Amino acid sequence: MPSILFVTSEAVPFVKTGGLADVSGSLPPALQAAGADVRLLLPAYRSVLAHAGSLERVAELDLPGLTVPAGILATEIPGSGVPVWLLDCPELYDRAGGPYGDGAGVDWPDNALRFATLARAAVALSDGLVAGWRPQLVHCHDWQSGLVPVLLADLPERPATVFTIHNLAYRGLFSRLDFDRLELPEALWSMEGLEFYGDFSFLKGGLLASDWITTVSPTYAREILTPEFGWGLEGVLGSRMENLLGILNGIDTGMWDPATDPLIAENYDAGDLGGKRVNKHALQQRYGLPADAEVPVVGFIGRLVDQKGVDLILDALPALEGEALQLVVLGSGDRKLEQRLLDAAAESPHRIGVEIGYDESLAHLIEAGADLFLMPSRFEPCGLNQMYSQRYGTVPVVHRAGGLADTVVPVERAALExxxxxxxVFTPATAQALAVTLRWALLCYRQPRIWERLVQAGMARDFSWARSAEDYLALYERAIAARG
Structure with a gap:
């Protein structure tokens, strides 16, 4: 089985801002379970050090462009034993706030240096920095590791490379001044290199220099070849079509299992859904809504931004005024959308509950207690909540995009039979289409035989990482073989 260096900017349980962390914390253990030798490289942010447990310093680093101390700390992913190498450089990573910005959401001004340093550490590890271990393949994720394949090109007998796009909208754009400060080869400043409309893009480097490009769903792999979803990089991706592949994300079926979940009010499974009714009651109480078992509860969890279609939900509410339903929302993001949701809840406190922020326990309770789950995202590379929802017997309502299209089987006569x-599943991404589809879903909810069929079919789906890990291992073997 292959030896893999997994380079990422976030991973559960150490640090999380989005789905990248779920993938980085779940895929390596699945690969290890399948026999691969996987090591994970992650910056030693302050929050990571707080969650890392015992640490051992295993190497010192002397990297181009870095004038402050740096080294490698060793730990492991709890419960799996997957080795984790933390890039320890307090000057760059030991800060209050998030991995990419301060507490107010403003990007760190030295992000170019912070993630170029991560890339250079990956190169050093690929060259046997720790105990002579050398990976046969380096798997990079999103713009933060986009320079890794670029810099590995100068390594004699370099490993094979795979670069995964989790969200093409985040391209890692920086200025010419940043480019010069990183002491990158001048030849990289060109249309054929990293230059991108007067700036330079870490992500573009990963797309151009990696042996294979993957995305987190087959449909998203097709969508990003178009101007609508390509973010100006559709030409670059089109030139790499023969080495572009969509592999659907999995979910952590141990953490997200209604039969064993410790964060919900009562456990249940497909054979006995009584516990789901208990969770619905607890959810209604948590949001201060009338505890009515007959009224369908519709849930939403996510970033409150246009991409997630939050405005579509708000704009669809007037058309649903006559419907018996309750809406519960958990998330944060755009202040205007936050305020619109809070205003809607204040106007209809018996129908709408909103909590701004993120609470892991409440997220699990929403999945367990809601009857329907909304994901009207304008684009969604993969999405995880629609998979969690099906596992918890909560029927999703989604826009036909990216991984949502790949993971939700639409309610149609033949599929029902x-x-x-x-x-x-609805399209286009408009408030009208969402309202029409949600009314249809509510009609089906009032027909127990149909609803039970939907719930049971969703709970029977296999979204485990084992399936995706097999696909990645097949790709790794192919990429390594091509390197000779």
Whole structure:
């Protein structure tokens, strides 16, 4: 089995801002379980050090462009034993705030240096820095590791490289001044290199220099070849089509299992859904809504931004005024959208509950207690909540985009008859289309035989990482073989 260096900017349980962390914390253990030798490289942010447990310093680093002390600390992913190497450089990573910005959400001004340093550490590790271990393949994730394949090109007998796009909207754009400060080869400042409309892009480097490019769902792999979803990089991606592949994300089925979940009010499974009704009651109480078992509860968890279609939900509410439903929301983001949601809740406190922020326990309770789950994202590379929802018997309502299209089987006559339909899919991404589809979903909710069929089909789906890990291992073997 191959030896893999997994380079990422976040991973659960150490640090998380989005789905990248879920992938980085779940895929390496699945690969290890399948026999691969996986090591994970992650910056030693302050929050990571707080969650890392015992640490051993295993190497010192002397990297180009870095004038402050740096080294490698060793730990492991709890419960799996997957080795984790933390890039320890207090000057760059030991800060209050998030991995990419301060507490107010403002990007750190030295992010170019912070993640170029991560890339250079990956190169050093690929060259046997720790105990002579050398990976056969380096798997990089999103713009933060986009320079890794670029810099590995200068390494004699370099490992194979795979670069995964989790969200093409984040391209890692920096100025010419940043480019010069990083002491990168001048030849990289060109249209054929990292230059991107007067700036330079870490992400573009990963797309150009890696042996293979993957995205987190097959549909998103096709979408990013178009101007609508390509963010100006569709030409670059089009030139790499033969080495572009969509592999669907999995979910942590140990953490997200209604039969064992310690964060919900009562456990349940597909054979006995009584516990789901208990969770619904607890959810209604948590949000101060009338505890009515007959009224369908619709849930939403996510960033409150236009991409997630939060405005579509708000704009659809007037058309749903006559419907018996309750809406519960958990998330944070755009201040205007936050305020609109809070205003809606204040106007209809018996129908709408909103909590700004993120609470892991409440997220689990929403998945367990809601009847329907909304994901009207304008684009969604993969998405995880629609998979969590199906596992918890909560029927998703999604826009036909990216991984949402790949993971939700639409309610159509043939799919219903085969007991395969798992949710409601709408298009285009408009408030009207969402309202029409949600009314249809509420109609089905009032027909117990149909609803039970949807719930049971969703809970029977296999979204485990084991399936995705097999696909990645097959790609790794192919990429390594091509390197000779």
């Amino acid at each position: 085969r007991a395969e339909a798992t949710g409601f």
